[in-house]
Amino acid sequence: MAFSDIKQLEEHLATRSYITGYAPSQSDVGVFTALASAPSAAEYPHSARWYSHIATWESEHSTLPGDAAAGAALFGGASASAPAAAEEEEDEDEIDLFGSDDEEEDAERERVKAERVAAYNEKKAAKGPAAVGKSVVTLDVKPWDDETDMAELEKSVRSIVHDGLVWGASTLVAIGYGVKKLQITLVITDDVSLDQIQEECAEFEDYCQSTDVLAMQKL
Known part of the structure; x- marks a missing residue:
């Protein structure tokens, strides 16, 4: 690369x-x-x-x-x-x-790699445990139509549980023709996949049509 x-x-x-x-x-x-x-x-x-x-x-x-x-x-x-x-x-x-001298080149490459890893591990040990980063995300969850039960939609979304995921405040935002979307905030640690959360939302296919990330900010 x-x-x-x-x-x-x-x-x-x-x-x-x-x-x-x-x-x-x-x-x-x-x-x-x-x-x-x-x-x-x-x-x-x-x-x-x-x-x-x-x-x-x-x-x-x-x-x-x-x-x-x-x-x-x-x-x-x-x-x-x-x-x-x-x-x-x-x-x-x-x-x-x-x-050929491929074996010698491979050995030299492995030696350099081992030295780099050792130096990294030494530096990491000196710094101590790294703090886990967090992000606050605003997620748009769109229903199918104006007949979608938005209370059940939000209940389904909040049922998604991961270590490092905390659901926050939510509101319903009108998008036209009587249809409202769910706008909900969540806080996730860096080791939680936002893509996976969106895929799990999509599994509630009776309520959820699609999701979009409206905003994302590191804490």
Whole structure:
């Protein structure tokens, strides 16, 4: 990943805990490995938070599920061309009659990587436990029509429970033709996926037509 993609990564992680899905995967590993160094917490707080979290999984990166190319593809990295390139490289290895110094390069890469992880862990230990960031979100929840039971809609939305999620005040806002939408605030910690909350709202298909994030601000 080129360093110029860090801004796109920051925007991507503003409303997500991981590159794809709701748990660490090879998508995170691929983007993590492509970064030359940890993002600046002052300039890119979401990326820095994500980078620190994925670094704690360093020893388990190879066991995580998924495809690393899927994460790189989101930011203009290797995607469909990656398998072909890998296949071509494999073919070249098979006809290399004189051997190569790939093993030495791999060993040097692993050594540098290990030194970087050790330095990061040492720095992290010196700082102590990192504070968990929080965001306040205003969510618009739209009903199907003016006959939708808005009390049941709000009750359903508030039934969504996650560690690090706190529901706040709500109000009904008219949007025309007798239809009103539910506007509700919530506070979430950085490890709670807003996308997942919206997907769970959509599961109340008798009441909820769609959801939109009206506003989001870090606390």
